[in-house]
Structure formats: C-alpha cells, structure tokens
Amino acid sequence: MKTIAIVSTAGGTGRTTLTAALAVLLARRGRQMVALDFDPQNLLGAHLGLDSLAPAGVTQALLDETGAWHAHTWRNAEGVLFVPYGAVSLAQCARCDARLAAEPQWLANALAQLDLPHDGAVVIDTARYPSQQADQAVRSADLVLCVTPPEPAACATLIAHLHALRRGCANLRIIVNRLNPARDMQRDALAMLGAALGDGLPLAQRIHLDAALPESFARGTWLFDDAPHSQASHDLQGLANWLDTWLAEGLAERFANSRPANSRRTGTPR
Numbered sequence: 001m002k003t004i005a006i007v008s009t010a011g012g013t014g015r016t017t018l019t020a021a022l023a024v025l026l027a028r029r030g031r032q033m034v035a036l037d038f039d040p041q042n043l044l045g046a047h048l049g050l051d052s053l054a055p056a057g058v059t060q061a062l063l064d065e066t067g068a069w070h071a072h073t074w075r076n077a078e079g080v081l082f083v084p085y086g087a088v089s090l091a092q093c094a095r096c097d098a099r100l101a102a103e104p105q106w107l108a109n110a111l112a113q114l115d116l117p118h119d120g121a122v123v124i125d126t127a128r129y130p131s132q133q134a135d136q137a138v139r140s141a142d143l144v145l146c147v148t149p150p151e152p153a154a155c156a157t158l159i160a161h162l163h164a165l166r167r168g169c170a171n172l173r174i175i176v177n178r179l180n181p182a183r184d185m186q187r188d189a190l191a192m193l194g195a196a197l198g199d200g201l202p203l204a205q206r207i208h209l210d211a212a213l214p215e216s217f218a219r220g221t222w223l224f225d226d227a228p229h230s231q232a233s234h235d236l237q238g239l240a241n242w243l244d245t246w247l248a249e250g251l252a253e254r255f256a257n258s259r260p261a262n263s264r265r266t267g268t269p270r
C-alpha cells in the first residue's frame, strides 16, 4: 500500500479536485483506493458523491482519544473508500491542530492501521501548506504531488516552501494545474518555477484549464466521462496512468526484494 499526498502552498489550486479524480481513475484501473480528507474545508466527500458536507469523519478520532475514523468511512459508486474530515467549529479546529502538533506521528500511526492490499493506495487531500495536516501528510507519504497554478504568486509561495516540502518527502513532483498556454504571464511564471527547481524536479505533469471541470463537479459527474476527448481529461488520464505505473513498479520492487536468496539464479546452472 502506497500513500500519495496532494498538497499546495496556495489556496484553490485544485487539490480536492485532483484527489477525487485520481482516486476514481485509479479505482477504474483496478486498484483498491482510499481517499482521505485531511482538510478542515471538508469538501472531498462532496466530490466523491455525498449530497452534503459530512458531519463526522477524521475529526472524531482527533477530538476524542478513543474515537476511530474507520467508523466514518464511505464507499462511493466507483468503489473508492473515503473518509471525510468532518464538520468542525473554530474551537474544534484549534483542538484538532493542537493534537496534531502534539503528536507529529498521528497520521502515520492512523494510516498504519489501514488494511489495504499491497497494490492499493491512499490518496490524501490536505489543508494548504504550511499546516499541521499538510505537514503530517507529506511526512507520511511515499509520493507528494504538489499542485500549483502557473501564476506568479502561487509559484513564488511554492518556491519559498520547496526546501521544507522536500525535507518532509524526497519523492515530490510538481503538478501544474489550470494551464492556459495562451497567457504569456503563465509562461513567465513557469520559467521562474523551472529555474528555481533546477534539473532535479522536472515539471512533468500539466493539467490544462477547462471551464467544464467545475461544471461537471456541480452536476455530480466526471469531466473525463462528460468530455473524454478534452485536453484536461487527457491530462488527468495521463497523470493516472503515470501513477498506476509508479504503483506497479513499487510492487515489483517489493517482490524482488522479498524473494528468498536461494531463488535468485545468478550463476550458470550446472
């Protein structure tokens, strides 16, 4: 089981949209997926099929020492298991943050209790970085997808936090979302980001701006079903394919490393 954290240093970058879409696209590729909402905005459930904001979720486990978030797990029509964050007042929000600050391994311990098949994955939607939620998700993750629009302010905040993010998880990739190649300013912002990243972090994945994406969400459908040949659908499928391959490679590596030594035929058979 691998953990993928979706983070960003700016608001409204598409974290929740991507978390839900990737969970569904990977489930359609046959993987057992868990989507975890680790953002007090509590919107992931709405993307995955709930009619209203879920009243309960991870917060029950955070606010009550004995509470278990497994009790608040849902399964959507595509077979994705998901756990909402739950509705929180300002005071409860502060208590959740205080607990996470006091127990830096809280999320890692909670994830360790999940009983998913080896080829399954957990994808975590997070509060904007820096936050307790995003920090714990980054440190618990095997892979961090850092979402940014190609806008100067968003890219500048990402560059400012890049070192801390990579310290939390060395396996980090940048996802440029809402790309509109017609805008010169976006090209400049991408050039600035590329220069700051250097050769170590290629800007491999891009998702184009598509006004139909929020409309699909409002209708309770998926863009990749409504408009499968659109550029943004193609981009999302491409990202899901890349993740699916990454998950399969991790599994192959794991089996190779766990094979008994005497099954490795390195010499010439006699």
Ligand SMILES: Nc1ncnc2c1ncn2[C@@H]1O[C@H](COP(=O)(O)OP(=O)(O)O)[C@@H](O)[C@H]1O
Binding pocket: 008, 011, 012, 013, 014, 015, 016, 017, 018, 177, 178, 179, 207, 208, 209, 210, 211, 212, 213, 214, 215, 217, 232
């Ligand atoms: N590629 C895109 N093209 C157009 N709109 C997008 C795209 N990605 C996200 N959005 C829209 O941007 C808004 C914010 O997305 P959301 O996933 O809620 O961001 P976050 O979780 O980072 O705050 C939503 O209305 C969403 O539909």
Ligand SMILES: [Mg+2]
Binding pocket: 015, 016, 017, 039, 041, 043, 125
């Ligand atoms: Mg969100």
